[in-house]
Amino acid sequence: xxxxxxxxxxxxxxxxxxxxxxxxxxxxxxxxxxxxxxxxxxxxxxxxxxxxxxxxxxxxxxxxxxxxxxxxxxxxxxxxxxxxxxxxxxxxxxxxxxxxxxxxxxxxxxxxxxxxxxxxxxxxxxxxxxxxxxxxxxxxxxxxxxxxxxxxxxxxxxxxxxxxxxxxxxxxxxxxxxxxxxxxxxxxxxxxxxxxxxxxxxxxxxxxxxxxxxxxxxxxxxxxxxxxxxxxxxxxxxxxxxxxxxxxxxxxxxxxxxxxxxxxxxxxxxxxxxxxxxxxxxxxxxxxxxxxxxxxxxxxxxxxxxxxxxxxxxxxxxxxx
Amino acid sequence: xxxxxxxxxxxxxxxxxxxxxxxxxxxxxxxxxxxxxxxxxxxxxxxxxxxxxxxxxxxxxxxxxxxxxxxxxxxxxxxxxxxxxxxxxxxxxxxxxxxxxxxxxxxxxxxxxxxxxxxxxxxxxxxxxxxxxxxxxxxxxxxxxxxxxxxxxxxxxxxxxxxxxxxxxxxxxxxxxxxxxxxxxxxxxxxxxxxxxxxxxxxxxxxxxxxxxxxxxxxxxxxxxxxxxxxxxxxxxxxxxxxxxxxxxxxxxxxxxxxxxxxxxxxxxxxxxxxxxxxxxxxxxxxxxxxxxxxxxxxxxxxxxxxxxxxxxxxxxxxxxxxxxxxxxxxxxxxxxxxxxxxxxxxxxxxxxxxxxxx
Numbered sequence: 001x002x003x004x005x006x007x008x009x010x011x012x013x014x015x016x017x018x019x020x021x022x023x024x025x026x027x028x029x030x031x032x033x034x035x036x037x038x039x040x041x042x043x044x045x046x047x048x049x050x051x052x053x054x055x056x057x058x059x060x061x062x063x064x065x066x067x068x069x070x071x072x073x074x075x076x077x078x079x080x081x082x083x084x085x086x087x088x089x090x091x092x093x094x095x096x097x098x099x100x101x102x103x104x105x106x107x108x109x110x111x112x113x114x115x116x117x118x119x120x121x122x123x124x125x126x127x128x129x130x131x132x133x134x135x136x137x138x139x140x141x142x143x144x145x146x147x148x149x150x151x152x153x154x155x156x157x158x159x160x161x162x163x164x165x166x167x168x169x170x171x172x173x174x175x176x177x178x179x180x181x182x183x184x185x186x187x188x189x190x191x192x193x194x195x196x197x198x199x200x201x202x203x204x205x206x207x208x209x210x211x212x213x214x215x216x217x218x219x220x221x222x223x224x225x226x227x228x229x230x231x232x233x234x235x236x237x238x239x240x241x242x243x244x245x246x247x248x249x250x251x252x253x254x255x256x257x258x259x260x261x262x263x264x265x266x267x268x269x270x271x272x273x274x275x276x277x278x279x280x281x282x283x284x285x286x287x288x289x290x291x292x293x294x295x296x297x298x299x300x301x302x303x304x305x306x307x308x309x310x311x312x313x314x315x316x317x318x319x320x321x
Numbered sequence: 322x323x324x325x326x327x328x329x330x331x332x333x334x335x336x337x338x339x340x341x342x343x344x345x346x347x348x349x350x351x352x353x354x355x356x357x358x359x360x361x362x363x364x365x366x367x368x369x370x371x372x373x374x375x376x377x378x379x380x381x382x383x384x385x386x387x388x389x390x391x392x393x394x395x396x397x398x399x400x401x402x403x404x405x406x407x408x409x410x411x412x413x414x415x416x417x418x419x420x421x422x423x424x425x426x427x428x429x430x431x432x433x434x435x436x437x438x439x440x441x442x443x444x445x446x447x448x449x450x451x452x453x454x455x456x457x458x459x460x461x462x463x464x465x466x467x468x469x470x471x472x473x474x475x476x477x478x479x480x481x482x483x484x485x486x487x488x489x490x491x492x493x494x495x496x497x498x499x500x501x502x503x504x505x506x507x508x509x510x511x512x513x514x515x516x517x518x519x520x521x522x523x524x525x526x527x528x529x530x531x532x533x534x535x536x537x538x539x540x541x542x543x544x545x546x547x548x549x550x551x552x553x554x555x556x557x558x559x560x561x562x563x564x565x566x567x568x569x570x571x572x573x574x575x576x577x578x579x580x581x582x583x584x585x586x587x588x589x590x591x592x593x594x595x596x597x598x599x600x601x602x603x604x605x606x607x608x609x610x611x612x613x614x615x616x617x618x619x620x621x622x623x624x625x626x627x628x629x630x631x632x633x634x635x636x637x638x639x640x641x642x643x644x645x646x647x648x649x650x651x652x653x654x655x656x657x658x659x660x661x662x663x664x665x666x667x668x669x670x671x672x673x674x675x676x677x678x679x680x
Contacts, residue, residue, distance in 0.1 A: 044458075161339035165656050168618030169636065173652065176640040177350040253464060257622055260466050261637065276467060280626070283470045284478050294467030302462035309458075 038314035045310020051303025059119040066113035067099075070270040075108040082106060083279075083286040103288040106279055107268070114270040115292050121271045122252050122300060125186055129251040130244045132190035137197025138233070138240065144198065145205030146228050156202070159195035167192040168257060175263045182271070185264035189254045193247060200243055204236030238315050245308035249301045256297050272297045325671050329664055337660060341393065344652045345386055348645045376402060389649065398650035403642050408650045411635065413518050416654070417525035418492060419631035422623065423616040425547055426554035430612065434559040435605065438566025442601075443593060445571060453563060460560030465619045469553035469626035476549060488546050490628035492527060497542055499527045505534045550627045554619050558612040565608055570601040603674055610666035614659050 039045040058065060074080050079097070084104040087093040102111035140159070144152040162170065174188035208214065209232060217227050258264035259273030260280075267278055272293040279289040356369040364372075373379050377388065392399060398408035441453040477489035493499065501524035503510055510517045524530045528547070531540035573579065574597050582596045583589075621633030632651055639647035 157335060157339065160336045161343055164336050164340045164660055165343075165652070166614040166618040166659055168621060169633075169652065169655060172621065172637060172640060173344075173347045173648070177347055249462065253462075256464055257466065260464075260622065261625065273464075276464075276470075280466075280470055283474050287471075287474050290467065290470050290474075294464055294471070297464050297467065298459070298462050301464075302458060305458060305462050 035311070035314045039310050042310045042313055044306045045314060048303050048306030048308070048310050051299055052307055055119050055123060055300050055303060058116055059123050062117050062120055066110075066116040068110035068113040070109065070114045070117040071268055072110070072113075073108050074104065074110065080104045080108060082108060083282060083289060085286070086111075086288055102292045103286070105275070105289055106282065106286075111275075111289060111292060114275060115272070115296050117270040118272045118275065118293065118296060119300070121182075121265060121269060122255070122297070125182070125255045125271075126248040126252040126300075126304070129186050129190045129193070129255070130247045132187070133193045133247065133251075134197050134240060134244050136190065137194045138201045140194070141198035141201025142205050142228060142233060142236075145202035146209060146224070146232065152202075155198070159198050162192060162195045165192075168254060171254060171258060172261070172263060175258060180263045180266065182259075182265040182269065185255055185258045188258070189251050193251065196247070197240060197243065200239050201236060204239060205232055208232050208235055242308060242312045242315060245304055245311055249304035249308065252297065252304070253301050322672065326668055329667055329671075333660055333664060337657065340656045340660070341390065341653060342386075344649050344656070345389055348648045348652075349382065349385075351640065351643055351648075393653065399646040401639075401644055401647050403639070403644045403647070408646050409518060411647065412632075412650065412654065413522045414525060415630060415632050415635045417522060417527075418629055419617070419620050419624070419633060421526055421528055421547060422550055422554060422620055422629070422631060423613065425551040426616050426619075427558065427609070427613065429551055429555040430558035430562055431609075433555075434562030435566050435602070437559075437563040438605075439570060439593065439598070441563065441567045442570035442574065443589070450567075454567070457560040457563045460556045461564075463556060465553055465557065466622045466626050468556055469550065469623055472549045472553055473626070487548050489549065492543060492546050492629065493539065494542050494546075497539055499524070499530055499539050499543070500534065500536070501525075502530050502534045550623050550629065553626070554616060554623045557619070558615060561608065561612065562605060565605050566601065569604045570597060573597045573601040603670065606670055606673065607666060610663040613662045617655055617659060 039049075068074070080100070081104070083106055084100065086103040087097050087100050089095055089099050093099065100110055100112060102115060105111050105114065140155050144155040170192050171185075171188040174191060175184050178184035178187065205228075214227060214231055217231050222231070255264055256271075256273030256276070259271050260277040262274075262277060265271035265274045267274055275293040276290055279286065283290045356372045357364055377385065380388075396409075398412070400406060401408050401411055404411065437453050437457075441450045444450050473489040476485065476487040480486050488494065501521065503520045503524065508520075510520060527543040528540065531537070531543060570593070574593075576597075579592060579597055582592045587596075617633070620631060621637055623629070624631040624634040625637070632655065636648065636651045636655075638644075639651065
């Protein structure tokens with residue numbers, strides 16, 4: 001779960017602390033270009049990109065790929081049984097029966113179409129959560145790192161308290177306060193993952209603000225806000241980008257967990273965790289209803305994890321070609 | 322060393338206070354009245370007023386917080402609103418299950434994860450290495466609850482009738498009971514006292530209890546019931562430990578002193594075991610603490626999948642029922658346990674690596 005993220009935090013922090021003026025003074029586009037080149041040379045990065053790309057295409061092209069509407073109840077329209085096992089014509093299913101690659105669910109809906117549409121929900125959860133967590137974490141981390149003193153202390157102690165809870169439990173408690181639902185689950189996960197970004201951002205800012213070019217900026221008379229926003233933050237982005245890729249993976253996993261417990265997306269939304277949760281008692285009689293949504297979660301999360309690892313290697317200034 | 326430990330403990334106190342405050346506030350912010358959540362929607366206003374008064378919920382919020390803090394310091398968690406029983410008693414019944422699960426998960430993760438990581442690093446860039454890392458990456462990406470359900474399907478249904486069959490739910494088979502060790506040994510224990518609760522708490526660790534009483538039948542059955550949940554729970558930490566061990570060992574193997582050892586003519590096995598591994602395992606120790614948090618969180622999902630009455634499941638049910646005393650007590654216990662584990666990890670890290678203490 002969020003541990004993947006925490007694992008990333010340590011690497012990213014170490015990475016942030018050794019901000020290198022030479023690298024920073026070079027053109028930023030050049031840095032990203034080299035990084036992209038390196039990313040393409042690494043197998044993990046390429047596999048990750050393929051998996052993520054595949055999921056994105058699935059999400060965008062869902063109406064084209066899915067043979068049915070994900071909410072369409074097929075009772076009366078086709079001869080299907082409740083929780084019917086998959087029927088694939090190529091694999092010897094009788095030709096006169098309607099094809100359902102992943103079977104039919106407990107409400108007579110085509111499971112394959114639901115899994116396909118699920119990619120939309122999960123990817124948007126992943127991206128939005130991380131967007132919230134990153135922006136919140138960056139603001140807090142930058143303030144704490146740049147101004148220091150008591151502001152730093154207050155912010156970082158609050159972050160410590162959040163990190164003091166096992167993250168999934170805190171997320172459950174927050175959703176309990178806000179009420180179950182996809183939006184609140186998203187907010188809860190953003191809150192519990194925010195400290196990771198705040199810590200990394202703070203570490204970056206702390207090391208960058210000591211560099212000569214920042215002092216030069218100050219000497220010219222630039223305001224604090226301008227130095228922070230124009231001189232420091234853009235250069236502190238690298239570790240954050242790596243961390244947020246890994247963060248998407250753990251956000252998707254955590255959101256699926258909350259939905260599985262009935263606290264996230266509510267039926268009839270085609271969300272993988274919800275689909276799995278509502279059919280979990282049928283695992284012995286209809287394993288296909290549990291297997292495929294879980295597989296989809298795993299592939300997506302794997303994609304983001306591999307991509308994140310690949311990016312970390314590609315952007316690490318310590319590794320040269 | 323003592324100075325280091327003291328500093329570490331002092332730093333934790335404000336965080337601990339923060340955790341208590343957050344727990345209290347969160348529990349109060351959960352919408353819905355506890356009265357109607359427990360007594361039903363149709364409870365009359367009169368009944369509800371009395372209920373609120375009895376549970377001290379009509380006092381000002383800061384008074385409630387003060388009372389709550391005083392009680393916690395005294396180790397009194399109050400009564401569960403839903404079960405009308407002392408929270409400590411419920412904890413005595415539920416906590417051992419989760420401890421068995423989490424400890425089992427951690428042990429399995431270490432005894433499989435560390436050797437896998439070592440193997441992978443020693444055979445760097447070979448088929449073994451690639452296969453291990455593919456396994457580790459898949460392990461990290463798997464939803465615990467899905468793995469649990471799939472394991473249950475394979476081992477409880479497909480392998481039914483074979484010797485590999487494993488039970489998909491519960492702690493013991495029907496008809497079997499674990500007799501507490503103090504009853505077996507004929508100790509005189511007065512029910513309801515602190516001592517009785519403590520002994521019960523120990524005895525509720527079925528695996529431990531059956532070992533010390535020599536009840537092999539119960540031990541075998543309890544272990545069989547633990548296999549699937551423990552495997553499901555340990556997969557993610559196992560994968561993370563394997564990756565960490567590998568990358569850390571690879572880094573150490575490139576150091577000068579390892580080259581010296583090799584130059585002296587030491588065998589590779591000896592170089593790894595005697596020289597490299599000690600330093601390589603340091604970062605692995607640090608992440609064990611973090612993994613414990615993941616195990617405790619994962620326990621909610623695992624307990625749900627395998628129908629186990631543990632702390633995670635209890636907490637989840639308490640949140641839905643607005644059972645404040647249980648929510649507060651269980652969250653505090655879990656958070657404090659998590660904090661203590663991380664503190665022990667930090668301290669042991671300072672012990673293993675003297676450089677840390679000086680910072």
